[in-house]
Amino acid sequence: MMDKNVFRCVECNEQATELHRDYSNGILTITICGSCQKPVDKYIEYDPVIILIDALLCKTQAFRHILFNTTLNIHWKLCVFCLLCEAYLRWSLLPGSEQSRDPADIIRYTKEWEFYGMFGLAALELAAFCTSVLLFLWLVVVHVQHRSLDFSLLLRALLLSCYGKVLVIPAVIWEHDYSPLCLSLIKLFVLTSNSQAIRVILNSSRRLSLTAVCVGLLSETCTAQVCRRLQQSVQDMLT
Ligand SMILES: [Zn+2]
Structure with a gap:
């Protein structure tokens, strides 16, 4: 997904190697942060409109998701x-x-x-x-x-x-x-x-x-x- 395989936990800013794990039987699980025990990036499941609303509200988590965990190059x-x-x-x-x-x-x-x-x-x-x-x-x-x-x-x-x-x-x-x-x-x-x-x-x-x-x-x-x-x-x- 990204060149450098380094993501950030949107809750505590801790580095993470993956946002989700893809098991061979088609099951996807969201990675849990080892530091704060919360999902590393809850926004990967969210609708873009909700992410936009959270960004409009200047939520730190939404900003971390956009700036660290996406390749938005616009x-x-x-x-x-x-x-x-x-x-x-x-x-x-x-x-x-x-x-x-x-x-x-x-x-x-x-x-x-x-x-x-x-x-x-x-x-x-x-x-x-x-x-x-x-x-x-x-x-x-x-x-x-x-x-x-x-x-x-x-x-x-x-x-x-x-x-x-x-x-x-x-x-x-x-x-x-x-x-x-x-x-x-x-x-x-x-x-x-x-x-x-x-x-x-x-x-x-x-x-x-x-x-x-x-x-x-x-x-x-x-x-x-x-x-x-x-x-x-x-x-x-x-x-
Ligand atoms: Zn965390």
């Missing part, structure tokens, strides 16, 4: 999809971009480049967030706690835990006055998921994961501010 596709949604939402909130619903409105089409700009900005902010979180954790985990850090696993966890940005789709479909509020709530949910994913991957304290997310958010906000200033000064120079 993080890059999910990342691009989320960025496209976010770019469209930001673009639709720009002044002047929704004044006319006429498909023949030439101004709306000439504003298309602004959409790509928003996409680039969202991608840059995400890159700043991930880079600073990884840097911060590298400093703390490797240099202070003297533990090893798997960057690719952590990046996959960070990107997968951004799945909450998909909630932007309803905000895009039902354009309304509360879009900025929705965006803030979605942001809060995504940051909570990010924090939980870091906590699960590193098996660390909640304080460390929350600090890492705050460092990431700070870096993301600074990047957004710098980009806004740059854009303003370019516009001032042109006018």
Whole structure:
């Protein structure tokens, strides 16, 4: 199922060599964890919808199942999809971009480049967030706690835990006055998921994961501010 035959118990984070045992007479039994005496991964029997609900509730067990015991490799596709949604939402909130619903409105089409700009900005902010979180954790985990850090696993966890940005789709479909509020709530949910994913991957304290997310958010906000200033000064120079 996986390259490295190492799974994790979703209850106690102990390593396990298998999730279930397949007997030759067609009987499958779920492996019991030697440490906590509970099933290593109860979710292998569960419906994906229930796993998704538990992930939405930020349950540690569901995060361990997804991040350690599955080969879910949609993080890059999910990342691009989320960025496209976010770019469209930001673009639709720009002044002047929704004044006319006429498909023949030439101004709306000439504003298309602004959409790509928003996409680039969202991608840059995400890159700043991930880079600073990884840097911060590298400093703390490797240099202070003297533990090893798997960057690719952590990046996959960070990107997968951004799945909450998909909630932007309803905000895009039902354009309304509360879009900025929705965006803030979605942001809060995504940051909570990010924090939980870091906590699960590193098996660390909640304080460390929350600090890492705050460092990431700070870096993301600074990047957004710098980009806004740059854009303003370019516009001032042109006018
Ligand atoms: Zn266990």
